[in-house]
Amino acid sequence: MQENSERKGPSAKNASFRTFLSTASTYRPRAGMVAWLLHRLTGLFLVLFLVAHIIGLMSLNDPAAFEIYVTTFRSPLLKIAEVMLLGSIALHAFNGLRIMIQDLFYRSETQRFLFYLALFLTVIVTLAGGTALIFPYFIAPLLP
Amino acid sequence: MNRMTDKENAVHQTDFRAVGWLMQRLTGIGLLVLLALHFWLQHMPNGFLATAEEYNLILKDLGEAGPDFADALASGMLKEALPGEHVITYEKVLERLRSPVWKTIDIALLVLALSHGAQGFSRVIGDYVQRVRLRKAAVAVVWITTTLLAILGTTVILSVGVN
Known part of the structure; x- marks a missing residue:
């Protein structure tokens, strides 16, 4: 790798948590960068979840263990986590579609609009699905 | 001729990564x-x-089926469904x-x-x-x-x- 000879900025020379903080605090976020960051963060979260999910499903070998496994995910706190899972999947899926559209049709001038569209669709799907998920826990008790 | 030059190696790497790029899509x-x-x-x-009604019936049957389930129900590791909940x-x-x-x-x-x-x-x-x-x-x-x-x-x- 030849990075060392090519990097000249002060942040590369004195790479530290402090320079990271000063860069992060003065950074002006733009749609493309935010899309990249969210795609990466949701992707890493989904990979972690996938590993835990597959290991958890080993309980399918034993009916009692499976019912207990499923019940742990029915606590109010984990119901909210389930909504966040849906939101992560939706964002990763819609932003992934946006990446594909840009790559295949080379429409770089529409990338910002498509990112806002992806965010909008994510909010719609998360609100609709999330309401159904938390209804028995948080909404039904409030109804007369 | 057996060893790839740096350039050939770079091209080979790019091909490999392109397959990954396509697979990801x-x-x-x-x-x-x-x-x-x-x-x-x-x-x-x-x-x-299962609807709440179905699930609570299942739990009732399970509680009678064996000590594993009865213990789990008693300790709260198994919980009844809330009204309208699907499980x-x-x-x-x-x-x-x-x-x-x-x-x-x-x-x-x-x-x-x-x-x-x-x-x-x-x-x-x-x-x-x-x-x-x-x-x-x-x-x-x-x-x-x-x-x-x-x-x-x-x-x-x-x-x-x-x-």
Whole structure:
């Protein structure tokens, strides 16, 4: 790798948590960068979840263990986590579609609009699905 | 002639990464369909989950079936369904996975999700781990873990409802 000879900025020379903080605090976020960051963060979260999910499903070998496994995910706190899972999947899926559209049709001038569209669709799907998920826990008790 | 020049090696690497790029799009499209279906089936209120009434009946039967369940009910490790709640339960999963079509769909989802995740995670490693040998080792660990999880998951799906 030849990075060392090519990097000249002060942040590369004195790479530290402090320079990271000063860069992060003065950074002006733009749609493309935010899309990249969210795609990466949701992707890493989904990979972690996938590993835990597959290991958890080993309980399918034993009916009692499976019912207990499923019940742990029915606590109010984990119901909210389930909504966040849906939101992560939706964002990763819609932003992934946006990446594909840009790559295949080379429409770089529409990338910002498509990112806002992806965010909008994510909010719609998360609100609709999330309401159904938390209804028995948080909404039904409030109804007369 | 046996050893590749740096340039040939670079071209070879690019080809390999291009395959990963294409695979990421193909598995992504597959996941778009299968994951939407999966989330709909297992998380949204519909016939593939037990209704609150069905689930509470199942719990009642289980409590009488054996000491494991009775203990779990007493300690709160099993809880009754809230009004209107839909619950994933072993019976419903078993009912669905008896069909070879559903088994095939679930294995396809498993393999697509694992390969998409491993490919993406390898890209992230490639962005941050700059020492070549360490990077290759980390990516190898990712793919070995992925293969083991694929074998584990496929075994679980295939064995549901067999005995």
